[in-house]
Amino acid sequence: LFLVVIFLQNASAENLNNRLRSVIKKHHFSEQMLGVYIEDEGKEIFSINANRLMVPASLTKIVTGAAVLNSFPMNKKFETKILAKNEIVSGVLKGDVCLKGGGDPSFVSEKMWYLVNELKRSGLTLIEGDLRVDATRFDDELFDSGRDSVRVDRAFDAPISAASFNWNSINIFVRPGLKAGSPAFVFLDPENDYLELENRAKTVAKTGVKNIEVSRIKVGDHDKIIVTGSVSEGAPEVVIYKSISNPQLWIGAHLKEFFKQ
Secondary structure: OOOOOOOOOOOOHHHHHHHHHHHHHHOOOOHHHOOEEEEEOOEEEEEEOOOOOOOOHHHHHHHHHHHHHHHOOOOOOOOOEEEOOOOEEOOEEEOOEEEEOOOOOOOOHHHHHHHHHHHHOOOOOEEEOOEEEEOOOOOOOOOOOOOOOOOOOEHHHOOOOOOOOHHHEEEEEEEOOOOOOOEOEEEEEOOOOOEEEEEOOEEEOOOOOEOOEEEEEEEOOEEEEEEEOEEEOOOOOEEEEEEOOOHHHHHHHHHHHHHHO
16 A cells, blocks of 8 residues: 655635545556545545545554554553562573563664673573473453454564564575585574474576575474475575574573573
8 A cells, every 4th residue: 555645725615635646547546446434623624535444554653653653652662571579599590581571673683692691691591490481461362453364474464562582583594505515505594492404405507507496494482494496506695584483492592592692
């Protein structure tokens, strides 16, 4: 969908109607595919299919953004915390550690690295307990009923959780191997124990070949990335983005990896 904004001052209703329809015609939009409603001080001045139900698509970000700004100040921070019940004694924490998700939509590798470094500077060297993830700030519904009922593994269809990491998506980098006939190089970023990689992609001598296919399947509580196809020797690196299926295990596995580092 497209949003065309026209700023008009002192325009008559007839003039406004003509100008808007001119814009619609100029951009080759079918009026049957449009829903438009404009009012001024409570009076309707322009309308096309205003009462027709349509899929709003990405334009929902406008009303969502307005609702957020109406509810939160511009400097609102969504905090992700690492918590523990027990004190650190001589560098040792006896008991569990909990990552409490605050619903931060931009909690990425850099933020987790900063958080873990803050904890390390407290003198902690050993955790004798489990790693837990608390995502209770949101409900358990990872996919709202308003979304498409058919799930895909594309990054834009990632689940929503209060404890999300890297937009609950994975980057898969593929580049040719050392010579024709050898496996292609595949890199998962970020990489951890949550993901399993099955690399069937091959390097070929023929130029101009790049038919790499990547899929993500759910295996128990974890995900497997399957890479197939061929790529030419010397071809540039390609990147594919996929969603993950279990946000809590995904973020917990990364926190465990960062602790180890």
